[in-house]
Amino acid sequence: MNETKPPRIVVIGSGITGLSCAYRLLNLSKEKKFPIELLVLEAGDRVGGVIQSVMVNDCVLELGPDAIFTEKRATIDLCKELGLENDLIGTTPSFRHSFIVWKNKLEKVPEGFYLLAPSRIWPFLTTPLFSWRGKLRILLETLIPRKKKFEDETLDSFVRRRLGNEALVRMAQPMVGGIYSCDPQNLSLLSTFPKFLEWEFKYGSVILGLLKEMRKFKEKSFSGPRYTLFVSLKNGLETLIENLSRKLPQDSIRLKSEVREISLNHLQGKKFKIKGKDFEVEADALCCALSSAQSAKILKTLDQELSIELEKIRYGSGATINLIYKKEEIAHPLNGFGFVVPEIEQKIISGCTFSSVKFPGRAPLDKVVLRVFIGGKKVETLSDLSDQELANAARGDLENILGIKAKPISTVISHHKNALPQYGLGHKELVEKIRQKAANFKGLVLAGNAYSGTGIPDCIQSGADAAEDLFKSFFK
Numbered sequence: 001m002n003e004t005k006p007p008r009i010v011v012i013g014s015g016i017t018g019l020s021c022a023y024r025l026l027n028l029s030k031e032k033k034f035p036i037e038l039l040v041l042e043a044g045d046r047v048g049g050v051i052q053s054v055m056v057n058d059c060v061l062e063l064g065p066d067a068i069f070t071e072k073r074a075t076i077d078l079c080k081e082l083g084l085e086n087d088l089i090g091t092t093p094s095f096r097h098s099f100i101v102w103k104n105k106l107e108k109v110p111e112g113f114y115l116l117a118p119s120r121i122w123p124f125l126t127t128p129l130f131s132w133r134g135k136l137r138i139l140l141e142t143l144i145p146r147k148k149k150f151e152d153e154t155l156d157s158f159v160r161r162r163l164g165n166e167a168l169v170r171m172a173q174p175m176v177g178g179i180y181s182c183d184p185q186n187l188s189l190l191s192t193f194p195k196f197l198e199w200e201f202k203y204g205s206v207i208l209g210l211l212k213e214m215r216k217f218k219e220k221s222f223s224g225p226r227y228t229l230f231v232s233l234k235n236g237l238e239t240l241i242e243n244l245s246r247k248l249p250q251d252s253i254r255l256k257s258e259v260r261e262i263s264l265n266h267l268q269g270k271k272f273k274i275k276g277k278d279f280e281v282e283a284d285a286l287c288c289a290l291s292s293a294q295s296a297k298i299l300k301t302l303d304q305e306l307s308i309e310l311e312k313i314r315y316g317s318g319a320t321i322n323l324i325y326k327k328e329e330i331a332h333p334l335n336g337f338g339f340v341v342p343e344i345e346q347k348i349i350s351g352c353t354f355s356s357v358k359f360p361g362r363a364p365l366d367k368v369v370l371r372v373f374i375g376g377k378k379v380e381t382l383s384d385l386s387d388q389e390l391a392n393a394a395r396g397d398l399e400n401i402l403g404i405k406a407k408p409i410s411t412v413i414s415h416h417k418n419a420l421p422q423y424g425l426g427h428k429e430l431v432e433k434i435r436q437k438a439a440n441f442k443g444l445v446l447a448g449n450a451y452s453g454t455g456i457p458d459c460i461q462s463g464a465d466a467a468e469d470l471f472k473s474f475f476k
Helices: 018-030 072-080 122-127 132-143 155-162 167-180 193-203 207-214 238-246 292-298 305-309 377-381 387-402 427-438 457-475
Strands: 008-012 036-043 055-058 058-061 088-090 099-104 103-108 231-235 259-265 271-276 282-283 285-286 314-327 338-340 349-352 367-375 410-422 442-444
Touching: 008 018, 008 271, 008 282, 018 036, 018 238, 018 457, 036 282, 055 367, 058 367, 072 238, 072 457, 088 285, 099 167, 099 292, 103 387, 122 132, 122 387, 132 167, 132 207, 155 193, 167 338, 193 207, 238 259, 259 292, 271 285, 285 292, 285 457, 292 305, 305 427, 314 377, 314 387, 367 387, 387 410, 427 442
Parallel strands: 008 036, 008 285, 099 338, 285 442
Antiparallel strands: 055 058, 088 231, 099 103, 259 271, 271 282, 314 367, 314 410, 338 349, 349 367
């Protein structure tokens, strides 16, 4: 390394992972009094990746994710560091429950039902979501013998084995499978919701494990996800991106700089050589904060075996449709935060968030914002539709479910092509294999939602951890 010049660290990708990595690198440089030259390369014309907020007709619309999960502290801690603590907003207290579409109607998720299993008996017994046979089968879960060996299992296999078919198709598939936009037959429980496996192994039952965990919470009544654990920013989540990018040196981010190949320059002490269409830079260390598919493509020259392993992580696509309506034109009272749609209902949409109900200040009092999501195989079957045709298809479902006859004031569609990693069976072992191969190259780290969590806190933590690993490589 040239001792008269600080090492250059390149971060490829300026989504929340890449920006978090770059921000942490600068902080480590100051803490350790170790100067660095930082460069962030972004293929697109803006930073932030899928996180994007826009103002339309005085309404705040989220084109990507819409909430921060606070049980994982990385996002909250970062917001505090950036001075955004006072901009954090919680969910509206009045309607902290969600719905599931059943027989073309919205049915409230029973109070105390957490994704797979119930923790309160009366709301569960009185819900129309399950037949009496289905309810009995779910309650018999406490008598099902636990597996002798703690091991990974698909969501489909686990729920059918422990709770029965109705629990899977009417609740687990839309609630859990919907979070990851993934077929339950392909979704690794160990990599997504390991607590269910742990409860079976520790307590012999998911229901008994849930009951014991519930005693730890002061709030005894919730429906679906625990919405007290979700927050957002009052002007949209892109506020986080804007504040984070402002913390970086002005000339450190290069937009429209798509990386096409990474190799080693052996003549320059094994520095990384990064090539784009019309640029070439060298780096002493680098972080690939991209999808695993994108990383596989640009790392193929460097290590074909690493590229092959990265390609094994599959991706799904999704589309988000924000619709603004006059409040008076919505027949349904919207007395909840939204709904999910089981596959057996055979709808186009996968779910809908009542955005202007979920978070305060998202729309004027006379308007309503509905945020529709279409994911999984549905997106593939609709890929030939124009945006207008896609919006019309979504509106058809909303008309049937919510009784909306009028046309929306505004419609904003955002596509997320190959943006949703699918954590398949054996995902943890695959990620460990990828990390071992990447470790063969001093100064190379991989980060992002492909590896150890898909949420915003997971991505922020992944970026921060990558920065720590890069700094360690200079002191080995």
